[in-house]
Amino acid sequence: MLKHIRRELIFNQTQLYIFAGYMIVFWIWIDWQDIPFRMSLLFLSFVLPLFCAASIQAREEKFKAWTLNCSLPTNRKTLVLARLITSWSLIFAAFVFGLLFSALFQENPAFLSQFLEPKSILIFLLLSSLFLAFLLPFVIRFGISGVIIGLVALQVLGVITLLLAQTSSNKDNILRSFLHSIINTVKFFLDHDPTPGFLLLLFFSAAAVNIFTFKFSQFLFARRDF
Amino acid sequence: MEYAVEIENLRKEFKGFTLKDVSFRIPKGYVMGLIGPNGAGKTTLIKMIMNLIRKNSGRIFVFGKDHIQHEAEIKSQIGFVYDVPCFYEDLKLKKLASAIAPFYPKWNQELFLKLMNEFELPLGKKFKKLSHGMKMKFSLCLALSHDADLILMDEPTSGLDPVFRQELLAQLSQIMLDEEKTVLFSTHITSDLERIADYITFINNGEILFSSTLDDILGKWGIIKAGKDLLEKKDIPGIMRSQKTEYGIEILTSNIKKAQTILPPDSITEKASLEDIMYFMSKGDKHA
């Protein structure tokens, strides 16, 4: 696996510099514009996976490098796993780089310390892994257009859910209460320190989602013709 | 006889094109030329061996092993040179090589450097800065640096100037001095094959029309030029295809010696080049 990650990093090394540059811009921006912490965290959790998946995939498509990658002595399943691990590594590295940059060059330790709280890091990991898990099958199946399709799908899903919740009758309907309970849970989580039991449940659910989408992505990738 | 590649009843359906019941074998230690017009299925076939394109049915064995069950193991012994470059073009050659090398257990860095030198490929140059011929040579260099036992080449000489083509063919000749190496070379430039191939397989419209030794083809196949009424008068032994011309008829036969015995005195027989054969087999009228 190490040689796979090394391969992906060498092939996309220019992207690493762009990532770093992007993080620098981001941290300066949230400091300058006084973006609230929660907003920044949320934003980071969605943008990093998106950027990561998109840029690696776009490069691979531009150079038709899948022909090379699939011709190497390996199999399709391993390639998907390598792509996933590399993506996580990049997301994590970008996050840490951002923190370091802020610590060394910015004068807002309060802001920084909020990011360093275990809860923040957990939320970041949770949201970014879920988002990446959601995107992965789309990207594996459709390539770079998969990113767009995935985002559109997410939006459509959100809109449909909201519409359904709104247009249903005023009586207590399941969907509405389901949505409310989710929103309340997230609010609760953000406002309080969660119990260990809750954390464990969250962890396993997130892991389950990730594993499912990963296996599904492997399945999809094995069926592609290049 | 050991076979490097064995293909049995391979089938793949696309919209508008089907690879049907393709079967042939490549003996170990020889060069197999895969010829056919554009769109015949040559690239598809090579990609299917590498599992870049999935088959609908059929079996492929490389060095006696199923090509999917032992995918990684087999690919470590295969060198590939595709017709379209598949490398990250903004990277330097040495970077590309360093990313790929760890995947091959038999990678020989010394050999790689020596070959790069011999091929006159500068390590520090970016891939996009190379000419088409040099890109091809780089692919070949990588393929040779891990002591690949099977080398798959998809149209390696098309788009190359004559000097480069000679160089590439000379390189291949050098490689074939080692009787452990096998090469599959697909092309529509048949004159290249006449100098290096041992076996020829002809594919057209997704079907294998024949597979034989070059020796047999150049020795036994021939073209008969005669008057139009020849076909009506006689059964020509080994007749494959015919083509009516303005003033007579041209017949491609796979047994020129036998055919010569029954021909009228005013007919002419000539040796058939691979190009002639490719033309007749694609365009001529079929016979039995």
Next chain:
Amino acid sequence: MKIIISNASQKPIYFQIAEQIKNQIISGELKEGEPLPSIRKLAQELQISVITTKRAYEELEKEGFIDTVGGKGCFVAMQNKELLREKKMRMVEDTLSQAVSDAKLLGVRLDELKKMLTLLYKEEE
């Protein structure tokens, strides 16, 4: 060893190779025990298929002109001096019979032919 192949010739390539090597052995250009290039080396040099060179060598081995020593390669076989002389004689005989049939066709008489032969023989000395 000198080999020149003609693509235009009616004779198959393996035959041309075998014939030329045979002649060189008979004429003594290729000495007994001399090593021959490997089939692959020869194929590379002549830019032909290794199957063709293999066939040529197989023909030569069948007729007793060369020996294959496993692992070492092919060598010119020890020629039985008598057999070699006989082979050479046959070659001369073939050429002469061609000359005779040509002469008959053109209407050249035997004594004229003998005169021609004597002149040519003496000329070469």
